[in-house]
Amino acid sequence: MRYLGQEEARALDVELFSKYQFSVEQLMELAGLSVAVAVARCFPARTHPRVLTVCGPGNNGGDGLVAARHLAHFGYESTVWCARRPLSPLHERLLAQCVQSGVREESTPPPTPRDSYDHIVDALFGFSFRPPVREELRPALRLLIESDLPTSSVDIPSGWDVEHGPPMDIADALQPALLVSLSAPKLCARPELIGNALHFLGGRFVPPELAARMQLALPSYPEQEQVVRLA
């Protein structure tokens, strides 16, 4: 299996949406579903019923909104917090779908997440993130880092360099309990960087021809599963 750099990850995305003619909403639906499935495998609703999904302004946040909706269908008390306003039209629609599917919305960041939640989904930054963190999103990242709750990161642990991994200052480094790589893992998901985090791959939609051409050497998904466990 190969780990992608930021430019390769971008190129893969561009191809899916141009040459392969997928729409963002289609792939976001499958990506978000696979995140919800991996979360439910690792932190079942039975033991971790209250889940907060922290959503950023980009596609990673969109994946998070989709995941939060599927988590509600899976029986969780699912809550979302959108860390930046105003929302894009796509995020507005995804949030409306959430709320109307029984997901609760927090309008302000919960001061002590541990009092109200059992688990956090980090959908703040994706593979296009470049440090430094913008001022307005720092409170969201701090919440993730300081929550003291098991955290599942969507594609990239937020605040990490997509290629080089966690920031030097350990106090600024989110340590996810679960990482769900989407399409193909990025360089920061290498075992020596994620340590003993659980690691799943989701987003089972990469055409075999594209995977071969980009030499992704993706692992085989079992049967009809939307996720495959990597570590």
Next chain:
Amino acid sequence: MRYLGQEEARALDVELFSKYQFSVEQLMELAGLSVAVAVARCFPARTHPRVLTVCGPGNNGGDGLVAARHLAHFGYESTVWCARRPLSPLHERLLAQCVQSGVREESTPPPTPRDSYDHIVDALFGFSFRPPVREELRPALRLLIESDLPTSSVDIPSGWDVEHGPPMDIADALQPALLVSLSAPKLCARPELIGNALHFLGGRFVPPELAARMQLALPSYPEQEQVVRLA
């Protein structure tokens, strides 16, 4: 569980796309995925590797195109035949995604499907079908009825009345081996009408509030499954 009439099925769809703000492509992705999962459960690639999906011009055909793509990801030799040309822009995109994901396209109906396939997916007509069958789509329906292959129907067995079931003349009646109801089963899916066909429910996206208001009394899906077996 309640079985919906044609007008109720239409009303459910309209609500999903208006009040609940889902896009057709989002729900089609989940519906088609659930069809592929049910097919793979009942007719595994190991025993039924060659599958032909017959797609009609509406949303049922779109669900079929999505299912055919997921079946390719699940390891099938997946083929589609679009029974009416020209295609809508949505169907064009879904077909392009299929072909670029390794699905083969038949441009003319296979004269003897049994020679080339192990299983057929019927995505010809959905719940908005009203008899009689239009002239141009009769060859496709005849192919389904006469294929002598196990057939999985998407939402409605094609040619059936959505409320009253199979046509009176038994020679004109498709007898599916598997029916995958989507969102909620329609009246023609009652046990006394589908006989000993396997029956699954898919399309795990109906908001609980909508299900309660329409008194759908849907069965519980197991864990993170996209389908639930009904019979």
